[in-house]
Amino acid sequence: MARVTEVTYAIGEISRLVELSQRTIRYYEEIGLLHSVRRIENGKRVYTDSDVRRLKFISRLKVLGLSLAEMVELEKIYRKQRNNQEILPKLLELLDERAAQIDERVAQLETLKREIREYQQRLRNKVLLVATQEEPENTGEEMRT
Numbered sequence: 001m002a003r004v005t006e007v008t009y010a011i012g013e014i015s016r017l018v019e020l021s022q023r024t025i026r027y028y029e030e031i032g033l034l035h036s037v038r039r040i041e042n043g044k045r046v047y048t049d050s051d052v053r054r055l056k057f058i059s060r061l062k063v064l065g066l067s068l069a070e071m072v073e074l075e076k077i078y079r080k081q082r083n084n085q086e087i088l089p090k091l092l093e094l095l096d097e098r099a100a101q102i103d104e105r106v107a108q109l110e111t112l113k114r115e116i117r118e119y120q121q122r123l124r125n126k127v128l129l130v131a132t133q134e135e136p137e138n139t140g141e142e143m144r145t
Helices: 011-018 022-031 047-065 070-080 089-130
Strands: none
Touching: 011 022, 011 047, 022 070, 047 070, 070 089
């Protein structure tokens, strides 16, 4: 029988593949987000395609707004159950919360944008008013905004 050898990567290789720093990858291992990391005789870490997929998934969860603490919580659930039955509802709950937070922030930003536009218009009106008036002799009075 032919033995199938698993492709492994050194930390520098996997770092380039997943576009994360070596320090970040070590930190993810340290906090429990990456469990399957093996070490070879001299103590060097070796990573597999499974680790590549895992790190890409972690990066995607970060982009979606999950904190590392939330990811660790999901990992703990998965390690107990070894299936997605409990993780997926929890992930959906976290993503719903994140979407609601984004909606709230967007509303705040829209309000801020409206306030900025209103203030700009008031300033433009003052600039036009000053430009259309004859300039009186300098009275020393400053324009008030």
